[in-house]
Amino acid sequence: MDKKSLQDRLRRIEGQVRGLQRMIDEDKYCIDILTQLNSVLAALKAAGLGILDDHVRHCVRESIEEGNGDAKIEELMAAVARLAGK
Amino acid sequence: MDKKSLQDRLRRIEGQVRGLQRMIDEDKYCIDILTQLNSVLAALKAAGLGILDDHVRHCVRESIEEGNGDAKIEELMAAVARLAGK
Amino acid sequence: MDKKSLQDRLRRIEGQVRGLQRMIDEDKYCIDILTQLNSVLAALKAAGLGILDDHVRHCVRESIEEGNGDAKIEELMAAVARLAGK
Amino acid sequence: MDKKSLQDRLRRIEGQVRGLQRMIDEDKYCIDILTQLNSVLAALKAAGLGILDDHVRHCVRESIEEGNGDAKIEELMAAVARLAGK
Numbered sequence: 001m002d003k004k005s006l007q008d009r010l011r012r013i014e015g016q017v018r019g020l021q022r023m024i025d026e027d028k029y030c031i032d033i034l035t036q037l038n039s040v041l042a043a044l045k046a047a048g049l050g051i052l053d054d055h056v057r058h059c060v061r062e063s064i065e066e067g068n069g070d071a072k073i074e075e076l077m078a079a080v081a082r083l084a085g086k
Numbered sequence: 087m088d089k090k091s092l093q094d095r096l097r098r099i100e101g102q103v104r105g106l107q108r109m110i111d112e113d114k115y116c117i118d119i120l121t122q123l124n125s126v127l128a129a130l131k132a133a134g135l136g137i138l139d140d141h142v143r144h145c146v147r148e149s150i151e152e153g154n155g156d157a158k159i160e161e162l163m164a165a166v167a168r169l170a171g172k
Numbered sequence: 173m174d175k176k177s178l179q180d181r182l183r184r185i186e187g188q189v190r191g192l193q194r195m196i197d198e199d200k201y202c203i204d205i206l207t208q209l210n211s212v213l214a215a216l217k218a219a220g221l222g223i224l225d226d227h228v229r230h231c232v233r234e235s236i237e238e239g240n241g242d243a244k245i246e247e248l249m250a251a252v253a254r255l256a257g258k
Numbered sequence: 259m260d261k262k263s264l265q266d267r268l269r270r271i272e273g274q275v276r277g278l279q280r281m282i283d284e285d286k287y288c289i290d291i292l293t294q295l296n297s298v299l300a301a302l303k304a305a306g307l308g309i310l311d312d313h314v315r316h317c318v319r320e321s322i323e324e325g326n327g328d329a330k331i332e333e334l335m336a337a338v339a340r341l342a343g344k
Contacts, residue, residue: 014103
């Protein structure tokens with residue numbers, strides 16, 4: 001996921017969050033708002049996984065190639081644990 | 087969680103999503119962006135739980151009091167399952 | 173989900189956890205072990221949602237019908253939040 | 259997390275799953291069973307993260323050092339996505 005496609009995703013997510021505000025203004029049915037909110041959660045999580053993927057392919061890989069991957073791997077696994085909702 | 091406080095939360099979340107875009111523009115470190123993204127995920131999930139809570143306290147409760155809670159309970163549990171990431 | 177079918181599920185989950193131990197004993201490939209572990213997580217979460225569903229259909233509903241649902245709803249939403257990994 | 263400590267964890271998780279069956283047999287309160295089930299979910303997820311951590315520190319790292327990390331990184335990120343409940 002390159003910078004441009006990540007920005008596109010985040011702009012779409014921003015629009016979805018505004019959509020949620022509109023649904024609340026218009027007193028839409030709670031369950032429909034929740035369904036929409038779940039889509040935003042999924043899109044945001046997918047963006048996070050995209051950032052993580054890019055981080056492993058470049059930053060972590062290069063550190064390992066240069067022989068000092070330990071700290072990067074430590075940091076990576078902490079980020080994975082947070083994203084996995086540990 | 088009333089309508090006003092829910093809107094306030096969503097506006098804050100919208101601002102946080104714009105903050106993520108700014109971090110990417112400024113080439114911030116991936117792991118810092120991910121930490122911020124995790125905060126947005128948590129805030130959004132909390133908003134979803136707030137909506138669900140309100141739904142149970144009013145809509146589901148009233149349906150049960152009127153003697154026809156079955157469909158509402160069915161629908162509620164499907165929403166809980168989706169939010170729990172089943 | 174009745175008591176018998178819940179017990180059946182949990183016995184299957186117990187068997188799956190023993191299966192994980194066997195995979196580790198036999199030095200199976202990490203990613204295959206993880207795939208199996210994800211199945212156990214999903215099965216356990218489904219059992220949790222089944223318990224919750226039953227709780228709402230009986231315990232919460234009856235409290236509301238008797239006019240004192242507040243405490244039960246409070247308790248329910250705390251359980252939902254924990255299961256949703258808030 | 260070495261093989262022995264992972265096995266210890268899984269044996270404890272197996273015991274916790276049997277504990278859940280006992281709670282159901284004894285008709286314990288749903289919310290108490292759910293609280294216990296959430297502990298099992300957390301313990302199982304922690305075991306999964308431990309397996310993943312070990313996998314990155316050895317298998318993925320060695321592949322990268324040998325100059326062919328691409329397939330391993332691909333596979334790793336798919337496993338992370340599944341564990342993160344994408």
